[in-house]
Amino acid sequence: MLKEKVIIAERLTKSFGDFIAVDHISFEVEKGEIFGFLGANGAGKTTAMRMLCGLSTPSSGKAFVAGFDLFQEAEKIKKNIGYMSQKFSLYEDLTIRENIQFYGGIYGLSKKQIQDKTSYLVEHLHLQHYQNNLVKSLPLGWKQKLAFSVAIVHDPAIVFLDEPTGGVDPVTRREFWELIYDASERGITIFVTTHYMDEAEYCNRVSIMVDGRIEALDTPKELKKTYDSASMDEVFLKLARKAVRGE
């Protein structure tokens, strides 16, 4: 069975002057997959992700996202992806409802769609009592769950998550991952960077970047076998130690 490829990167490179942040990386991501994108700080994972989102223009290489050429059809890509950044990305001085409505609005959803989405999300995240509260009054974990839901409010083909669970407790992180599984089951491809190795275990496949290159790419199980490790933590340490450049 041939699965649909939603991200294809071929020798994708980004250099800033002499510094090669991302060095000829090639990989493919299948539809509905949860793809973990790992690497130490400064390994180039955020830069790679920014290129795939259209926030940064690649220096060379080829890439297709959601079936569109990154160089030719950036505008079409934008309609088909969602993005959640490291920084918390909702408007604190807007209510939960208004945030959902705003993001639905800028993705061009119809009034009806926005209404349905809003009620669905509010109910799904158990926020009925808080829907008209300002976002700044919510605990961080809730905000992040909401931010994720908002990032996929337009049912994109792919959602890019850049270290989405920074600073939250393990219980909330678990809940966050349930949302991710949920989205993946609905056919949304998840492209996620993380520092937490327990999260890497939740991914279908994991790539590990070292010094701008992809050193390893496989399922967590295979990776552990290949590198003869008991956990992803060990795999990561073995690979990351090779790194020459620091932060």
Place this chain on the structure above:
Amino acid sequence: MKQFLAFVKKEFFHIWRDKRTLFILLGMPITQIIIFGFALTNEVKNTKMAILDFSKDASSSQLIQKMSISKYFDPTTVLLNYQEVEPLFKKGKVKMVLVIPQHFANDLQHGNQAHVQLICDGSDPNVANTLSTYATAIIKDFQNTLVKEQKLPYRIETDIRMMYNPELKGAYSFVPGVMALILMLTSAMMTSIAIVKEKEMGTMEIILVSPLKPFGVVIAKAVPYMLLSMVNVATILLLSVFVLDVPIRGSLLLLLSEGLLFTITSLALGLLISSITDSQQVAMLISLLGLFLPTTVFSGYMFPIENMPLPLQIISNIVPAKWFYFIVKTIMIKGLGFSYIWKETLILVGMTVVLFGISIKKFKTRLS
């Protein structure tokens, strides 16, 4: 378009939720107009004056009456001797004393020459100067009425007519100046802060990933402040017409259009500022130092540009407020039409286009 409207709506939520800033933005023109219009005035009105009249004859009382019917002086304090003068100044009860020596009427009629003395409070030189000019003018006027009766063979009279502002009201120049200042503040500073805030919060990235065009984002952020600025223009005009008695002699529509143009110029400046910095504080500092200072100094409403050294005069040309100030003054005070301000308008349009061009380019290059 729908996306655009959703963005504008969100922008209004931001402004509406931040009540304190909103209050300041809308209240500022009111306080500015009131401060500039009333407190910073250099007009003379009902100044307390004391009279030391040694002659107490028909002519002297005529002169005193002349002083009191003018609305500039209020000569209600009557003194009896010189000893009373200084304590009065020390207490600050009066600003000026008019001394009429003995035999005033007699000297006038027979000697053809009489003296009066004006004593001013020189601790406040500007006021003293203005007051003595006004008082001298009244005395001269009084003299002229006498001369007319006597029919001297020749005399030259200087008739000074202050065009457009016969009473030399300060408000005539403050109102256009305040308008330039306020528009600069609401448009340039607030827009730059609003955009930089998105960068600081990390929401800008999310927006840039969305299908919204960068240009659309920038315009959507500017629209609410443009509306706010137009509200401020209306406030300033209403206050100046109904409170300060400054007329709008020219076309109101033209005035509003020019106001809109200057608002857009300021917005472009705000965009430029937001494209060079990522922090709200820096944006605010740049706006304050880079915009307000030049606006106040170089627009010409506080300090006449003609009196500045040549290099500063040249610099003043790149300050948009200078041209706007001229435009507003021409329309409001002189009541002239577009044919008198098309050059200045063109300069503002040119500045706006260049500023927009630079900031859009900067905005785009930031992405790669």
